Amino acid sequence: xxxxxxxxxxxxxxxxVGSLDKADPNVGTGLVGAPACGDVMKLQIRVGxxxxxxxxxxxxxxxxxxxxxxxxxxxxxxGKTLDEAETLKNSQIAQHLALPPVKIHCSVxxxxxxxAAIADYRAKAAAKxxxxxxx
Amino acid sequence: xxxxxxxxxxxxxxxxxxxxxVYMDYQATTPCDPRVLEAMLPYFTEKFGNPHSRSHKxxxxxxxxxxxxxxxxxxxIGADERDIIFTSGATESNNLALKGLAGFYRDRxxxxxxxxTEHKCVLDSCRHLEQDGxxxxxxxxxxxxxxxxxxxxxxxxxxxxxxxxxxxNNEIGVIQPIAEIGKLCRERGVFxxxxxxxxVGKIPxxxxxxxxxxxxxxxxxxxxxxxxxxxxxxxxxxxxLKAMIDGGGQERGMRSGTLPTPLCVGIGTAAALAKAEMxxxxxxxxxxxxxxxxxxxxxxxxxxxxxxxxxxIPGNLNLSFAYVEGESLxxxxxxxxxxxxxxxxxxxxxxxxxxxxxxxxVELAHTSIRFGIGRFTTEHEVDFVIECVLKHVGRLRxxxxxxxxxxxxxxxxxxxxxxx
Numbered sequence: 001x002x003x004x005x006x007x008x009x010x011x012x013x014x015x016x017v018g019s020l021d022k023a024d025p026n027v028g029t030g031l032v033g034a035p036a037c038g039d040v041m042k043l044q045i046r047v048g049x050x051x052x053x054x055x056x057x058x059x060x061x062x063x064x065x066x067x068x069x070x071x072x073x074x075x076x077x078x079g080k081t082l083d084e085a086e087t088l089k090n091s092q093i094a095q096h097l098a099l100p101p102v103k104i105h106c107s108v109x110x111x112x113x114x115x116a117a118i119a120d121y122r123a124k125a126a127a128k129x130x131x132x133x134x135x
Numbered sequence: 136x137x138x139x140x141x142x143x144x145x146x147x148x149x150x151x152x153x154x155x156x157v158y159m160d161y162q163a164t165t166p167c168d169p170r171v172l173e174a175m176l177p178y179f180t181e182k183f184g185n186p187h188s189r190s191h192k193x194x195x196x197x198x199x200x201x202x203x204x205x206x207x208x209x210x211x212i213g214a215d216e217r218d219i220i221f222t223s224g225a226t227e228s229n230n231l232a233l234k235g236l237a238g239f240y241r242d243r244x245x246x247x248x249x250x251x252t253e254h255k256c257v258l259d260s261c262r263h264l265e266q267d268g269x270x271x272x273x274x275x276x277x278x279x280x281x282x283x284x285x286x287x288x289x290x291x292x293x294x295x296x297x298x299x300x301x302x303x304n305n306e307i308g309v310i311q312p313i314a315e316i317g318k319l320c321r322e323r324g325v326f327x328x329x330x331x332x333x334x335v336g337k338i339p340x341x342x343x344x345x346x347x348x349x350x351x352x353x354x355x356x357x358x359x360x361x362x363x364x365x366x367x368x369x370x371x372x373x374x375x376l377k378a379m380i381d382g383g384g385q386e387r388g389m390r391s392g393t394l395p396t397p398l399c400v401g402i403g404t405a406a407a408l409a410k411a412e413m414x415x416x417x418x419x420x421x422x423x424x425x426x427x428x429x430x431x432x433x434x435x436x437x438x439x440x441x442x443x444x445x446x447x448i449p450g451n452l453n454l455s456f457a458y459v460e461g462e463s464l465x466x467x468x469x470x471x472x473x474x475x476x477x478x479x480x481x482x483x484x485x486x487x488x489x490x491x492x493x494x495x496x497v498e499l500a501h502t503s504i505r506f507g508i509g510r511f512t513t514e515h516e517v518d519f520v521i522e523c524v525l526k527h528v529g530r531l532r533x534x535x536x537x538x539x540x541x542x543x544x545x546x547x548x549x550x551x552x553x554x555x
Contacts, residue, residue, distance in 0.1 A: 011466060017534050034552035035498035038460055042536035059536040063462040
């Protein structure tokens with residue numbers, strides 16, 4: 001199978017590979033997929049006091065399209081608000097990377113990963129508010 | 136000498152005499168040996184006669200060439216040349232063997248025993264026959280990829296027509312206990328068919344000593360041309376088949392059609408060369424296989440061999456690189472031509488059914504790479520591949536969330552993954 005140039009570019013020069021401290025209250029972590037399915041993505045965001053996504057990192061076990069999808073998402077969400085980042089659709093990823101039908105699930109997983117990271121951050125933030133109220 | 140990279144561009148050589156990508160997919164196919172090609176060439180042009188023409192020199196000379204090739208091919212499996220039927224390849228041979236037997240004997244015997252790790256063309260032929268009312272038993276294999284002889288003996292019934300077990304597996308290279316299976320089948324009065332596409336020219340085979348009744352052979356797996364194979368069909372005691380292709384009654388009526396003289400000459404020459412060079416070549420390949428295995432499995436952790444390490448042909452090494460998905464590794468090592476058991480390389484998105492049959496974890500099946508080495512593989516190439524694979528497995532593991540979790544001491548199996 002021949003890969004699209006953009007898939008190859010992200011695969012060979014992945015953006016934002018790495019990890020953020022998942023214990024940091026400003027960091028949201030999304031871990032989606034399953035080893036048995038051949039795809040696991042971990043996507044993390046760090047949100048600034050202004051509500052913007054300051055940093056995003058990923059690690060992915062999966063095919064080239066899965067790596068490219070997660071790399072692309074980290075690039076796209078940086079500098080966005082959580083609400084903006086949440087509107088990201090898998091179809092935009094699939095279209096940008098020209099994924100063939102058998103690889104669409106990679107883009108779905110990347111969308112799930114960013115949504116999970118945002119949800120994790122929001123849960124942490126809500127817990128922090130609760131804790132402040134309680135004390 | 137300059138090397139050619141994957142894009143076809145010429146780059147400065149990193150090592151002498153290495154053409155990129157390095158070919159390590161010898162189970163998929165092998166290049167035609169130049170000596171084979173040379174023997175074939177005259178039969179495309181000046182010696183073009185129809186080998187079935189009986190009335191002139193053109194036919195006589197090609198008939199003689201075809202019969203010499205038949206004898207060369209028979210010789211490498213210890214057969215009588217009259218028992219060799221030329222076909223288009225092992226897929227056709229497997230189809231003809233199974234469907235042909237069922238077509239002829241089904242009134243008396245309607246049960247086939249085969250193995251879960253057989254090639255798709257055997258399994259698919261069996262599925263086709265099942266739809267026609269034939270019963271099929273698909274034997275499991277052990278973790279080493281080998282079948283259990285007691286279980287096989289227990290599966291044979293009075294209605295069993297044939298046991299079909301491949302000699303060498305195409306993905307993991309393991310060698311089934313062919314002689315023992317043959318003995319068992321002979322004792323129980325059951326035909327024994329073996330798909331020997333990956334075995335001929337690689338391991339010594341003898342249809343008499345091993346009690347083989349039918350054997351499928353493929354030319355391009357042992358440095359012959361593509362488009363030709365053969366089916367060995369025993370005459371004493373006689374095995375009968377219902378033909379699938381009707382016509383002029385060539386090949387004892389079992390496979391009509393004009394024989395492709397150049398291809399016949401090619402497969403015959405390839406067989407003669409393989410037989411002559413087998414002992415020395417196997418020793419050389421075993422050294423390269425060990426070098427490759429040591430270079431990879433001893434250098435980094437969590438590399439697993441799929442299938443029995445010793446009871447396999449020296450030209451195969453199937454390894455799982457835990458925490459690195461196979462297709463992404465294939466993409467990374469683009470200077471190496473190999474194949475993967477990963478789901479992502481198949482249309483079905485299912486990881487290799489062969490590895491699954493061995494009981495390999497689905498996770499590990501996704502991380503498998505098949506290295507196939509052969510006649511033109513050099514030590515330089517093996518070293519290059521080791522270096523390349525180590526570098527990229529390291530890089531991809533650094534990128535793998537699973538590797539990270541394992542380093543942190545998290546048991547991946549304890550996590551409740553959402554399967555998608």
